[in-house]
Amino acid sequence: MGYKRIGEEISFADLAVSQSLKHNRSVKLMDRINKVVSWNNIEALLLEYYDTGKTIEGADAYPPILLLKCMLLQKWFRIPSDPELENQINDRISFKKFLGLPLDKPSPDHSTFSRFRNRLSKEAMIQLNNIVLREFEKRGLSINEGIAVDARLVKSANKPLSNDEIREEREKRNGPEGILDKKGNPLKFSRDLESDWTVKNDVPHYGLKEHASVDVDNGFILATTMTPASVHETNYLPYLAIASCHTKEPIKKIYADKGYHGVPNRSFLHLNEIEDGIMRKDTTTAKLTEIEIERNKKISKKRYIVEQYFGLSHLHDGAYRARFTTIIKNTWDAMCRQMAFNSFRGSKLLATT
Numbered sequence: 001m002g003y004k005r006i007g008e009e010i011s012f013a014d015l016a017v018s019q020s021l022k023h024n025r026s027v028k029l030m031d032r033i034n035k036v037v038s039w040n041n042i043e044a045l046l047l048e049y050y051d052t053g054k055t056i057e058g059a060d061a062y063p064p065i066l067l068l069k070c071m072l073l074q075k076w077f078r079i080p081s082d083p084e085l086e087n088q089i090n091d092r093i094s095f096k097k098f099l100g101l102p103l104d105k106p107s108p109d110h111s112t113f114s115r116f117r118n119r120l121s122k123e124a125m126i127q128l129n130n131i132v133l134r135e136f137e138k139r140g141l142s143i144n145e146g147i148a149v150d151a152r153l154v155k156s157a158n159k160p161l162s163n164d165e166i167r168e169e170r171e172k173r174n175g176p177e178g179i180l181d182k183k184g185n186p187l188k189f190s191r192d193l194e195s196d197w198t199v200k201n202d203v204p205h206y207g208l209k210e211h212a213s214v215d216v217d218n219g220f221i222l223a224t225t226m227t228p229a230s231v232h233e234t235n236y237l238p239y240l241a242i243a244s245c246h247t248k249e250p251i252k253k254i255y256a257d258k259g260y261h262g263v264p265n266r267s268f269l270h271l272n273e274i275e276d277g278i279m280r281k282d283t284t285t286a287k288l289t290e291i292e293i294e295r296n297k298k299i300s301k302k303r304y305i306v307e308q309y310f311g312l313s314h315l316h317d318g319a320y321r322a323r324f325t326t327i328i329k330n331t332w333d334a335m336c337r338q339m340a341f342n343s344f345r346g347s348k349l350l351a352t353t
Contacts, residue, residue, distance in 0.1 A: 003053045003063045006100050026094035029076075032347045034098075038135050039065065042128055049124035052115075062108050067116040068128075069099050070108065075340035078316055082110035117332055125335040126243070132339055133220060133246040136346045146216040146253040146277070148303040149240045149260065151233035152310045153205050154226070154330070155321040156195040160206035169193050192325040198229040205229055208322055210334055213240040214306040216255060219345055221309060221338040222246065226322075226331045237265045241274065253277045255303040258296075277302065313337060 046064040053061035070085060073095055079085045089095045089107035096103055133143050161169070170193050195207045209231055212224040223243035225236070237260050244251060254269060255277035269276045279296045282288055288296075313319035317337055322330045 002060050004060045006063060006066055006102075006105070024094050026077075026092070027097060030094065030098040032351055033343050036135065036139065036347045036350050037132060037343050041131050041135075042068070045124070045127055045131060046120075049127075050120055052119055062112060064116070064120070066099055066101070067108065067113065068120075070113060071116070071336050072340045072343070073098065075317060075337055076344060080318070082113045085113060086110040117329060120332070122328065122331060122335070125332060125339070129335060129339050129342065130246050132342050132346070133222070136218075136220065136342070136350075137247050137249075139346075139350055141220075141346065141349060142217045143215050143220050143246060144222065144244055144249060144251045146255060146275075146302065147213045147222055147241070147244050147251055148216050148255040148306040149211070149213045149233075149237055150257060150303065150306040150310070151209050151211045151236070151259075152320075153198070153200060153229055154208040154210055154319065155205070156192045156207040157322040157325050158192040158195075160197075161191075161193075163197065166193055166196070192322070194228060194325075194327045195322070196228040196230045208327065208330060209233070210310075210319070211236040211240060212306060212309065212334075213244045214309050216302050216305050218349060219305050219308065220342050224331075224334045224338050226327050226334060228327070232259075234260050234262060234265060238268050241268070241272070250274075255299050257300075257303065279303075309341070313341070 043063075043065040046068060050064040053063070070089065073079070073089070074082075074085045077088070079088055086107045086109060089099070089101070093103065095101075096105075101107070137143050169191060197204060197206050198209075199205065207229050208226050209229045210224060210226055211233060213222045214220065215222055223240050225239070225243070227236070237254070237256060241251060241254060251274055253275035256265075256279065258279045258281040260278050261281050265278060266276055269278075277299050279299050280288055280292045310319070319334075319337065323333050324330050
């Protein structure tokens with residue numbers, strides 16, 4: 001086994017359409033992204049983490065850089081499913097050009113995309129996003145002068161279960177008979193048992209929670225992760241602060257809403273010499289002063305940027321609902337959205353400078 005040779009032969013069809021592609025808006029968008037994303041560095045890192053294709057036995061595998069680009073196309077062009085992604089690649093000349101896939105070669109099968117997600121680790125996705133962000137920093141775009149952190153609820157991919165039903169299903173799954181089907185083969189789970197219940201504004205919610213940090217200057221997503229919905233966001237401020245460090249420059253200030261208010265987070269910021277941008281709230285022993293109210297208003301004008309990311313991804317990527325039934329797969333999907341979002345935003349910012 002090795003990797004399939006992609007784009008090494010140019011067909012007559014490729015030559016025939018090459019002139020018309022100069023006026024294709026999708027091609028212009030992807031050419032703009034190609035100018036600011038270091039695909040060679042990304043491919044080198046992918047080959048470190050992706051083991052498929054490195055053994056002698058078996059058929060040649062698709063190069064991981066091609067499959068990652070397919071995942072990004074899915075995000076940029078709001079393609080809802082893997083079968084539809086396969087169809088769009090076969091149908092759109094601009095996609096094949098971006099992938100380096102000759103017109104007479106078919107798209108990878110949609111099942112290949114699913115296996116790619118399973119094989120590429122969360123750690124690899126963190127490093128890939130780090131490469132993209134460091135490239136923008138080299139080009140003069142600040143990425144951690146100040147960051148805004150927040151969390152949003154994400155609906156489960158499945159219909160809700162009661163807590164008792166969740167507990168019963170988990171016990172079944174953890175037993176020896178729970179991981180095999182009737183024929184004794186490994187069971188493919190389709191039920192989400194990692195989501196749980198929480199209540200927000202007196203409305204019950206079953207699902208997950210996405211925790212994210214966003215650069216307040218240029219709007220880059222610096223970190224994202226998923227947890228069960230009941231996990232309180234205040235516990236994730238230190239994690240997001242550490243995960244947002246992509247360069248040698250320290251984070252100067254963290255902005256957050258009242259949900260992050262409390263001594264542990266304020267102490268963490270103080271110990272790490274990060275300026276405190278957490279909004280204050282009334283306590284049982286003291287009401288907010290006029291100065292604190294004005295301070296909260298100023299902070300809200302900075303931390304809106306993370307809510308903007310939530311709104312855009314809600315609208316364009318369906319991020320209000322989980323795509324998969326496990327936290328690790330949904331975290332991977334969020335990190336892929338992070339890479340697609342940042343590369344698009346960075347290309348747009350650099351095109352205007």
